[in-house]
Amino acid sequence: MTDYPTLDLNDGRQIPQLGFGTYKIAEDDAPEAVSTAIDVGYWLIDTAAIYENERGVGKGVGDWSDIFLQTKIWNDSQGYDRTLKAADKCLDRLGREHVDMLLIHWPCPGKDLFVETWKALIELRDAGKAKSIGVSNFREEDLRRIIDETGVTPALNQIELHPSFQQRALRKVHDELGIVTQSWSPLGQGEGLQNDTIEKIAEETGQPASAVIIRWHLQHGLCPIPKASSRDHIEANFKALSFELTDDQMGRIDGLDSDDGRMGPDPSDFD
DSSP, X not given: OTTOOEEEOTTSOEEXXXXXXXXXXXXXXXXXXXXXXXXXXXXXXXXXXXXXOHHHHHHHHTTOTTSEEEEEEOGGGOSHHHHHHHHHHHXXXXXXXXXXXXXXXXXXXXXXXXXXXXXXXXXXXXTTXXXXXXXXXXXXXXXXXXXXXXXXXXXXEEEEOBTTBOOHHXXXXXXXXXXXXXXXXXXXXXXGGGOHHHHHXXXXXXXXXXXXHHHHHHHTTOEEOOBOOSHHHHHHHHGGGGOOOOHHHHHHHHTTOOTTOOOSOOTTSOO
16 A cells, blocks of 8 residues: 555554545446556445445455455344344455454434444454444444443544535544544535536646535545446546645645535434
């Protein structure tokens, strides 16, 4: 991972700062997309049980044993015993004996099983089936509860985060607790690419609009995982590693935050 930016995790490990997301990439298309991303230079690949593409992702990673691979336990597999079984199924589909990061996909507060699910992830980490463990879409109250009840702080929380939904309050909590913030939908489902401010900065830098947004994530210490299918888009996103934004450009993107910018489900009522 020479010259590839990494972030320190609270468990003593490191995570590549820029990842490749595979949401909505079909099983049959995943091997080529993932192998292309690795060929371009990505060192982190993100998938999930609910994406139904873990076998394809595993094929795409192939023999690259040093690729940082992460997956997630889906909502209907929550609970201690069910999580242990679900994790084994994930590993089987991926063709791996372990993953680098295993996440709880959603807190599902209505089910009230995320503490037991977190205890299962701790067991899986201790058994060597997950090198690091974290969560996704957890709110501050969810994070504090699992920490208080188990004594184990997630290494990472993967949340919706893009210029129009910057999650500043939750990011501050992450910083306080030593949790890496990983950004899903970092381009705002593509809507951010048509933003006038982003387009202007793209002109100023001579870089793709997608790379401008991803660069903004990187300079804020975030860990974006943009999804792309074509090689052109995969390469365009990766250009974020080749330049820097000025303080003025960062500030202009900071100004795009919106109170109603959420595009995905609200973790408070998504079960």
